[in-house]
Amino acid sequence: MTATYRVSLAMIVRDEARCIERCLESVRELVDEMVVVDTGSTDDTVALAEAAGATVHHVTWADDFAAARNVALGHCTGDWVLVLDADEWLVSGAEVVTSLRSAEPVFTGAVEIASPTSDGTVTMIRQVRVLPSGARYTGRIHEQPDVIGEERALDVRLEHDGYLAEQLASKAGRNRRLLEMSLAEDPENPFLWFQLARAHDVARSPAAACLGFERAYQLTGPTGPTPPPWRHPFVVRFLACLVMTGRTQDAIDFAVSELEHWQGSADFQFMLGHALHQHALAHPELQPEVLPLAEDAWLTCLSLGDSSLPGATIGHGTFLAARQLVSLYESLGREPDAARLRPLTQP
Numbered sequence: 001m002t003a004t005y006r007v008s009l010a011m012i013v014r015d016e017a018r019c020i021e022r023c024l025e026s027v028r029e030l031v032d033e034m035v036v037v038d039t040g041s042t043d044d045t046v047a048l049a050e051a052a053g054a055t056v057h058h059v060t061w062a063d064d065f066a067a068a069r070n071v072a073l074g075h076c077t078g079d080w081v082l083v084l085d086a087d088e089w090l091v092s093g094a095e096v097v098t099s100l101r102s103a104e105p106v107f108t109g110a111v112e113i114a115s116p117t118s119d120g121t122v123t124m125i126r127q128v129r130v131l132p133s134g135a136r137y138t139g140r141i142h143e144q145p146d147v148i149g150e151e152r153a154l155d156v157r158l159e160h161d162g163y164l165a166e167q168l169a170s171k172a173g174r175n176r177r178l179l180e181m182s183l184a185e186d187p188e189n190p191f192l193w194f195q196l197a198r199a200h201d202v203a204r205s206p207a208a209a210c211l212g213f214e215r216a217y218q219l220t221g222p223t224g225p226t227p228p229p230w231r232h233p234f235v236v237r238f239l240a241c242l243v244m245t246g247r248t249q250d251a252i253d254f255a256v257s258e259l260e261h262w263q264g265s266a267d268f269q270f271m272l273g274h275a276l277h278q279h280a281l282a283h284p285e286l287q288p289e290v291l292p293l294a295e296d297a298w299l300t301c302l303s304l305g306d307s308s309l310p311g312a313t314i315g316h317g318t319f320l321a322a323r324q325l326v327s328l329y330e331s332l333g334r335e336p337d338a339a340r341l342r343p344l345t346q347p
């Protein structure tokens with residue numbers, strides 16, 4: 001007889017009427033209970049959660065995500081806990097979640113999260129979302145759970161629409177305020193500066209984002225031999241924001257200084273190509289020298305394929321790089337090269 005373990009869903013929510021049913025419906029059949037902790041909704045979130053079969057508890061919001069998540073974990077009676085946010089839903093891997101019922105809760109599971117962004121791309125991250133019941137969170141914002149046992153990559157995919165522009169306005173201000181509170185307590189923490197920069201980045205304020213990225217960079221220096229998981233999205237988004245603010249020379253200098261570490265990342269090569277291309281457009285006299293370097297970077301993307309590093313964008317090693325090359329070749333009148341790559345431009 002295999003032992004049977006119970007699986008709980010744990011969520012914290014606030015004003016999620018837009019999306020909470022989609023989230024709960026996606027996992028309802030896979031878990032033994034759904035525990036929702038409401039932190040002060042004024043819309044129909046609580047009624048919708050209860051109608052979908054969840055047990056709803058209430059806490060007073062104390063500007064602390066980890067504290068609220070730990071209340072939810074404390075109400076769970078399962079041996080395993082699956083942690084979701086209301087703006088996420090399960091798109092594949094149901095059988096993996098179900099299989100937890102016969103898995104001893106001695107490891108921690110990371111799932112894939114695909115986030116469409118307002119520029120039409122999809123970024124991928126892996127996050128720990130499957131926890132043995134004793135695990136707890138720390139961190140006022142961008143809270144992290146304890147990793148109990150080994151961390152395993154699970155073949156489970158969530159989709160997340162919280163980065164889309166229409167969802168940003170309501171929560172972006174709150175997240176920036178929490179980050180600023182955390183930075184007041186811990187001003188030398190580069191991860192917090194990175195997160196503040198990302199909050200500005202997703203809100204499409206690249207100049208403000210650059211200030212945060214620069215502060216994070218001052219505190220860390222160049223990438224070392226064992227970078228933290230956030231280093232890859234840091235390098236890629238810092239490059240993107242430098243280019244967006246017209247600082248193409250700074251972007252190229254930064255990319256060159258990080259090249260040795262990240263040359264195997266299609267996301268890095270894509271942004272390097274973008275920085276070189278924009279620099280050439282701004283300085284036409286440099287085009288004969290610089291455009292071939294942009295071309296090389298994007299061809300490298302195609303030879304690497306999409307990366308599986310944190311914060312990878314789907315297409316940077318495939319169709320998005322092909323599109324950049326096709327439009328470059330078209331602008332240079334290199335029609336045979338454009339024609340050769342056109343079949344690769346579809347996702």
Ligand SMILES: [Mn+2]
Pocket residue numbers: 085087160162163
């Ligand atoms: Mn979200």
